[in-house]
Amino acid sequence: MSDLLIEILTEELPARFVDNARAQLVEHVTTHLDESFVGHGDVRGFSTPRRLVVLAQNVKEQTDARTTEVKGPAKASSYDAEGNPTPALLGFCRGQGVDPADTYAVDVAGKSYVYVRKTVAGQKSSELVEAFLPRLPHEITFPKMMHWEESGFQFARPIRGLLALLGVEVLHWEIAGVQSSNTTFGLRVGKPKPITVTSPEDYMRRLREAFVIVDPAERRHLIEKQADKLLKPLGFKLGDNMGDLLNEVVNLVEYPSVFLGDLPKTATELPESVVRSVLQQQMHSFLVYDQNENVVPHFLSVRNGLTDFIDTVRRGNESVANARLLDAAFFIQEDMRVPLEAYVGRLDTLIFMDKLGTMATKTLRLERLAACATVYASVRPEEETTLAAAVHLSKADLATSMVKEYTSLQGEIGGVYLSRAGGSPDIVSAIREQYMPRSPSEDIPATKVGRLLGVIDKVDTLTGILGTGFNPSGSEDPYGLRRAGNGIVRTIVESRESMDLETLVKKAVEGYQATGSLPHPEDLQQRVLDYLKGRITQYFKEKQLTKEYAPLENLPVVELGSIPERMQALHEAADDAVLVTLADSHRRIQNITKGLPAATSLPADLLLTDPEELVLRRAAEAAAPRILLFLAARKYPEAIRTCEELAVPVTAFFDRILVMATDERVRSARLLLLCYLKYILGLVCDYSKLT
Amino acid sequence: MNFEEMVSKLERFWEDEGCTRLFPYDQEVGAGTLSPYTFLRVLGRKPWKAVYVQPSRRPADGRYGENPNRLYMHHQLQVIVKPPTTDIQDTYLRSLYLLGLKPAEHDIRFVEDNWETPVLGAAGVGWEVWLDGMEVTQFTYFQQAGGQEVPVVAVEITYGLERLAMFVQEKKNVYELEWHDGVTYGDLRQQVERENSIYSFEQADIEALVTMFDLCEKESQRMIDKKLITPAYEYLLKCSHTFNVLDARGTVGISQRMAYLARVRRLAYGCANLYLENENHE
Numbered sequence: 007m008s009d010l011l012i013e014i015l016t017e018e019l020p021a022r023f024v025d026n027a028r029a030q031l032v033e034h035v036t037t038h039l040d041e042s043f044v045g046h047g048d049v050r051g052f053s054t055p056r057r058l059v060v061l062a063q064n065v066k067e068q069t070d071a072r073t074t075e076v077k078g079p080a081k082a083s084s085y086d087a088e089g090n091p092t093p094a095l096l097g098f099c100r101g102q103g104v105d106p107a108d109t110y111a112v113d114v115a116g117k118s119y120v121y122v123r124k125t126v127a128g129q130k131s132s133e134l135v136e137a138f139l140p141r142l143p144h145e146i147t148f149p150k151m152m153h154w155e156e157s158g159f160q161f162a163r164p165i166r167g168l169l170a171l172l173g174v175e176v177l178h179w180e181i182a183g184v185q186s187s188n189t190t191f192g193l194r195v196g197k198p199k200p201i202t203v204t205s206p207e208d209y210m211r212r213l214r215e216a217f218v219i220v221d222p223a224e225r226r227h228l229i230e231k232q233a234d235k236l237l238k239p240l241g242f243k244l245g246d247n248m249g250d251l252l253n254e255v256v257n258l259v260e261y262p263s264v265f266l267g268d269l270p271k272t273a274t275e276l277p278e279s280v281v282r283s284v285l286q287q288q289m290h291s292f293l294v295y296d297q298n299e300n301v302v303p304h305f306l307s308v309r310n311g312l313t314d315f316i317d318t319v320r321r322g323n324e325s326v327a328n329a330r331l332l333d334a335a336f337f338i339q340e341d342m343r344v345p346l347e348a349y350v351g352r353l354d355t356l357i358f359m360d361k362l363g364t365m366a367t368k369t370l371r372l373e374r375l376a377a378c379a380t381v382y383a384s385v386r387p388e389e390e391t392t393l394a395a396a397v398h399l400s401k402a403d404l405a406t407s408m409v410k411e412y413t414s415l416q417g418e419i420g421g422v423y424l425s426r427a428g429g430s431p432d433i434v435s436a437i438r439e440q441y442m443p444r445s446p447s448e449d450i451p452a453t454k455v456g457r458l459l460g461v462i463d464k465v466d467t468l469t470g471i472l473g474t475g476f477n478p479s480g481s482e483d484p485y486g487l488r489r490a491g492n493g494i495v496r497t498i499v500e501s502r503e504s505m506d507l508e509t510l511v512k513k514a515v516e517g518y519q520a521t522g523s524l525p526h527p528e529d530l531q532q533r534v535l536d537y538l539k540g541r542i543t544q545y546f547k548e549k550q551l552t553k554e555y556a557p558l559e560n561l562p563v564v565e566l567g568s569i570p571e572r573m574q575a576l577h578e579a580a581d582d583a584v585l586v587t588l589a590d591s592h593r594r595i596q597n598i599t600k601g602l603p604a605a606t607s608l609p610a611d612l613l614l615t616d617p618e619e620l621v622l623r624r625a626a627e628a629a630a631p632r633i634l635l636f637l638a639a640r641k642y643p644e645a646i647r648t649c650e651e652l653a654v655p656v657t658a659f660f661d662r663i664l665v666m667a668t669d670e671r672v673r674s675a676r677l678l679l680l681c682y683l684k685y686i687l688g689l690v691c692d693y694s695k696l697t
Numbered sequence: 698m699n700f701e702e703m704v705s706k707l708e709r710f711w712e713d714e715g716c717t718r719l720f721p722y723d724q725e726v727g728a729g730t731l732s733p734y735t736f737l738r739v740l741g742r743k744p745w746k747a748v749y750v751q752p753s754r755r756p757a758d759g760r761y762g763e764n765p766n767r768l769y770m771h772h773q774l775q776v777i778v779k780p781p782t783t784d785i786q787d788t789y790l791r792s793l794y795l796l797g798l799k800p801a802e803h804d805i806r807f808v809e810d811n812w813e814t815p816v817l818g819a820a821g822v823g824w825e826v827w828l829d830g831m832e833v834t835q836f837t838y839f840q841q842a843g844g845q846e847v848p849v850v851a852v853e854i855t856y857g858l859e860r861l862a863m864f865v866q867e868k869k870n871v872y873e874l875e876w877h878d879g880v881t882y883g884d885l886r887q888q889v890e891r892e893n894s895i896y897s898f899e900q901a902d903i904e905a906l907v908t909m910f911d912l913c914e915k916e917s918q919r920m921i922d923k924k925l926i927t928p929a930y931e932y933l934l935k936c937s938h939t940f941n942v943l944d945a946r947g948t949v950g951i952s953q954r955m956a957y958l959a960r961v962r963r964l965a966y967g968c969a970n971l972y973l974e975n976e977n978h979e
Contacts (some may be wrong), residue, residue: 015784018824020809150811152822154781154838154850163822164838166783183783195801258806274971290808307830310778315802322829325869329766337743357955414808 008173009060010046010135011206014143015167017563018055021257023148023162024224028053032048034145035060038138044131052220054260055310057190058146058593059220061206065172068128078120081111095120132172139170139179141516155183167191174205192216193260193311217261217312226256232264233306235291242294242302247447251286258290259310267291267324269303272335278409279418280338284330284437287414289323334408338422341381341406346423349402356404362470363522365401371517372397375462378513382506383458396436399424400459403437417441443493450497455469457497461505462514464490465534469514472533473524491541495566499545502569511535535563542566557695560688568640572691575642584650585696591656592687593694595680598665604685605678613675618662622655625680630686637689645690652683699875700862700882703796704750704774707802707856710792711748711776719749724931725938728753728814729775729855733930736817738777739839739851740969741976745779750858754938756945759894762887765870769893772858778807779851781838782821789826789836789854796865803829812837816937816958817965818844821853833861843969844962897945906946914960926975933964 012035019027032051039046047064078084084095091099091106099106104122111118140663148162159182170187176188189200190209193216201216203209210220219225230250237243247599255262273281278293278301285291291307305327305525309319354366362368378396379385385393403420409581412419419437425431432455434542439456440463442448451457471485472478498505511534518524542563546555554573561569580586614623629648636645665680667673687693698706729735729751738745751773758771778785786807790800798805807824812835815948821837835855839847848853857926859882862874872883917932940957943949949957 018809020806022809150822152838152840156780156849164781164783194790194805196799197791198784258808309804310806311801311804318802319804319829322831322864326830329869333766360955 007064007066008175009206010060010065011169011171011209012060012139012142013167013190013209014058015169016056016058016161016163016165017163019162019257019407020148020150020449021055021254024055024058024257025253026213027058027146027148027162030146031058031142034142035062038098038141039065039135041058042131042134042138043072044134045069050162050392053222053257054218054220054225055258056260057218057220065131067131069131069134071125071128073123073125075112076124077112077114078109078122081118081120084109098209103320106372132175132177135170135172136177136179139168139177140181143181157182169203169209171203171206171209190482191376192218195311206420219261222256225259225262226252229255229262229264229308232262236264236266237283237294242296242304244292244306245295248292250445250447251290251292255290255308259308261311261511263309263311263313263316265307265309265316265320265542266294267305267307267320267327269305269324269330270328271303273303274301274502276335276338277422279336279415280412280603281331283412283415284334284373287329288330291327298557332380334412337411339408341408341419342423342426345427346399346402346420346429349405350399352405353401359467359470359474361474361525365404365520367464369398369401371466371514371521372400372459372462374517375466375510375513376459379458379462382513384504385454385458389455389458389560392430392432392436393458395430396433396440396455396459397462399433400437400440400463402505438611443474443496444489446492450493450500452558454503457501457503461497462496464494465507465510465514466517468494468512468537469530469534470518470524473515473526473530475526478537484636487537488541491538491595492545494538495541498566499542504564507566508535511538527576538563542569553697556697557691557693559695560692568642571640572642575646576691576696578643579650580647582650584653585693587633587657588650588653588687589693589696591653591660592684592692595656595684595687596694599677599680599684602677605681606685608682611679612622613671614662614679618655618658619676619679622652622659622683625652625687626656626683630682633689634692642690646663649687649690649693650686656683698796698860698865703862704772704858704864706795707774707792708748708870709847710795714746714778715787716746716748716776716778719747720790721749721751721811724934725754726751726934727755727937729773729818730814730819730853731934731937732775733927735775735777735853736819736842736965737846737926737968737972739779739819739842739847739853741975742849742974744849745777745851748774751775754893754941756893756897756941759890759897759945761894762872762890763885765872768859768871768886769890769897772880774856774858776854776856777851778854779839780849781852785852786836789834793828796861798828798865807836810835816961817842818962818969828861828864831860831864832863833857833864844966845969897942899945901942901946903943903946903948906939906943910936910943910957913939914964917964920966921964921971924971924974926968926971927970929964930968933961933968936961936964 025566028051032049036049045066046062049060052059078098079094084092086092091346095106102122102124109120109122112121143161143165151160151162165182165184167190168179168181168184169188170179170186177186189202191198192201201212203212213220233244252406253285259284281301282293285293285305291305294302294304294306296302307323309316353369353542354364356365358368376393379390379393399420403423404416406419408419416437417440421434424437425434435453436455436459439451439453440459442451442460451460468487468490471487476485483489491684511531515530546552557576558569558572608623608627612618629652632644632648635647663676665676667676708718719734720736726732732751734747734749752770753768753773756769758767760767781790790805795822806827806828810825811822818841820841821839823837825832826834826836833856837853839851839853841847859871863871866874868874872881872887874882876882913932913935917929917936920929920932940961
C-alpha cells in the first residue's frame, strides 16, 4: 500500500474560491477511487493560493478480483420461436466474451432479462487513477471561470503544473496543454526553481523547505499563534468576529509571517467603521483593540513569506494605511461641510437599479411605505415619527464622497455624519442598521425602527427587481435578491415581531406604480410573496428545522413572526400522547374535505342528530373562541392544548358516523362541520404534518 | 532611480521579451486599454506583443494639483502579450527585479481583481498586484472585447507608473517625484493638473461639448459605414474623452449618462466588428 498525492499548481486563485475547490477535489477523488474499486484509507485535502492538493492514504496497489453481473437484452428478444439465440443475444455475448449457454434470466420489474456473471481480474491502481486524473480539473467548478489557452479549457485561474504520485510511481496526465511531471514550485522568493519530489512524504517535506505550508489549518494556527505572541505582551487583542477575515488571509498566503504595524493618530479620531473598512476590506489586515474594546493605533497584518526584511514590508503597509486613512479623513471633512439633509437633494443623480429609477424615487417610495406603517406593523406614535425622519435621510449618504469611495460603508456613514451633527440617537441607529443583516453571520438590526426601515427597504428592492422581470435561478445572486429576501425573513423571524408582509408588499407594488412604471407588474404581489415563501423554507432548512417547519409551512406569510414560538410550543407538546391522535384526526379531516374550502362558521344544529356529531359540534363550538383568544395573545401552548381537546371527539365521530350519508343535507352538514374544524385547527398549525 | 530611467528600464525589458515598443497613442484616452494598440489588437486571432507608455486622462480624478495621490492625468505602462506565455507571471516579477524590487525583500501578491470596461464591452479576469500593500499593477487575462468572447486570450499588464515610482523613490507626494535628475514631477505637471482641473470642473462649455460629442459620434458612425476602422475609432476616442469631461463637470444626469455610454459602446462594437471582418477576409 502507498499514498496517492495529487497537486494542481495554478496562478493565484481568488481566496474566496479556495476552500470550496479543495472540498470538491477531495470529494471527486474519493468518488473516483470508490467507483474504480481502488481500496484506500483517509482522503485529505490541502491548499494554498497556488495549489489544490489531495492526499489519499493507504491506496492498495491492485484492486481485488471481483464478480459482476451484466444486464443483457430482454429474454423475449433473446431467443426465437425454436428457442435458438437471436442475433441480439449473440451480439451481447460476443461483447461480453461469454457463451450464450452461460447466461441466465432475472426478472426486473416484471420483465425477464438475460444476465451474465463475469469475473473482473484485479487491476493496477495506478492505471485506474491515471484514467480518472484528467477528468478532475473538469469537475471542479468555480463561481467565476476563465480560459487562457487554445483548448478553451475553463478554470478559476491558469493551471501551470500537474503532479501525481502513487508512492514513488509518477503518474501521467495532461490538461489544457500542461503535462504532468514529478516537479513542483515553492514560495515565490527568488528565481523559480523546480523542486523534484520522489514520494508523497517527500512532497510535504520539500515544500516545507521551500516555504510552503500546504495545510490551511496549520497556516491558520500559525497566524493565531504569532498574533498572540505579538499582541499579548502589549495587552492588546483582535476584535470578535474575525473568522471570515482570518479564513481569507489563510487563503492569501503560502507561508504566513505576522507583523504589527503602526497607524497615524488620525486613526483613533476616525469612526471605527471607517478604519475597519480601510484595514480589513482594502488591506486584509486586522484592527487591534485594547482590553476595553477601544481601537488602538496599530494593525496586524500577515506577510506572504518569511520574516526576512519584514520591516520593509511593514513600512510599506504602514504608508499605504496612512495614505488611505488621511484620504478618508479628508473626505469626511469635505462631506461634513453641509448637513446630511443636503445630500437628499442629490439623490436624483444616483441610479437605484437599471429600469428602477433613481435613489430619489426610491426614497419617495420608502417615505410612502413608512407613512402607512401602522397598516402593516404595530408601531407606536414616537416610533412612527422616528421612522419618517430616518427614511427621509436613509439614502442620503450614497451621495457623499465617502460612500462613493467606500460603498460598503453605506448606512454607517449616514449614521456617523448625523450623529456628529448632533442628530437624534434613535434616527442615527435606524440609518446605521438599515442594511443589516449584510451576511448570514451578521445580526439583525437592534432597534425596532432599524428593523422596520430595513424590512421596507428590502421589500421595495425585492419588489422592484422582480418587477423588472428578472427571474431568480441558479447560484448567482447578481442583484442581491437573495440577500434582501433572507434579510426580511431573518429580521421578522428573529425579532418575532408581527408584520403583515402581504399588505406591505401590496403597498410596495403601489409605490412603484405611483413613482414610475415597472416592465413586469403582472402578479407582482404574488410573485414577491412566493419568493419570500421560498426564502422562509430555505431559512428553516439551513437551521435544520425542515421537519419542525413542515406543520407551519401553510400558515399565511403574515404569521412569520410567530413561527419560532409555535415551533417551540409544538416541540413542548411532542410528548403528549393525544397529539398523535390529533395528527391523525387532522389528516382524516383534510382527506375527506379535500377540495372544499375551510369554513368559518358551524353548520346549524338541526341537521346534526347523532350523538357523536353533536358532541363534536359542541366541542368545536367551545374550543374555537378560546383558540382564537390564545392565538391573539400568542399563547401557543394553550392553543395547542385546546386543539388536543378535539382529538377524542373527532376520533369518535369518524368511528361512528358515515360522513357521506345518503341524505344530501345531512352529508353537507357533516362536511361543513369538518370544514370548520379544518379552519380552526389550521389557524394553529397543520397537525397532519407532525411526524 | 528617476522616473524616466524607471520607464526606460521597463520598456527595454519588455522589448527584450519580444514586445514591439510603441509611442503613446496621440489622443486623449482614459486608460491604456482604450488605445487601439490594445482594444483593436486583442480582437481576433492574430498574435500581438507590445509595450507602450500611455498618459491616461480621468478628468473626474483631477484635484487641482493639490492631492498627493490623485491626478487628472497619470501614466500607465501597458504591456500586451497575446497569446500569453506560460511563465508570464514570472516574467512580470523579473521586470520588478530591474527596479530593485526582489520578492524575497518585499511582499508581492496577486490579489483577485476582475476588470470590466462596459463602454468597450470588454472584460477580463486577473489580479491587482500588491507591493507591500500598495497596488502597483493591474494584471488581466482578456476574456471579452467588443462584446464578444475573445478567441485567443491576451494578457494585459498595466503598471501604474506614478505609484511604482513613489514606491521606488520612497516619496509620499507624487509631485516630489524625480522625473529627471533635478526636475520634479511637480515642475512638469502641477500647473497642468491645476489648469485641467479648473477646466473640467468649472470652465468646460457644456453646450459646446454636447455638440462636439454629437459631431464626433456622427463622424465615427459615418466612417464605420465606410468601413474605415482607424478614423472611426479615433472619433470614438474623442467621444469618450468629451463624455468624461462632461461627466466631471457634473452636468450629466443619470439616465443621460447611461445613454451616452450606450452610444460610445455602439461605436465600439461597430469598430470591433469591422476589425474582425477584415481579419477574416485576410
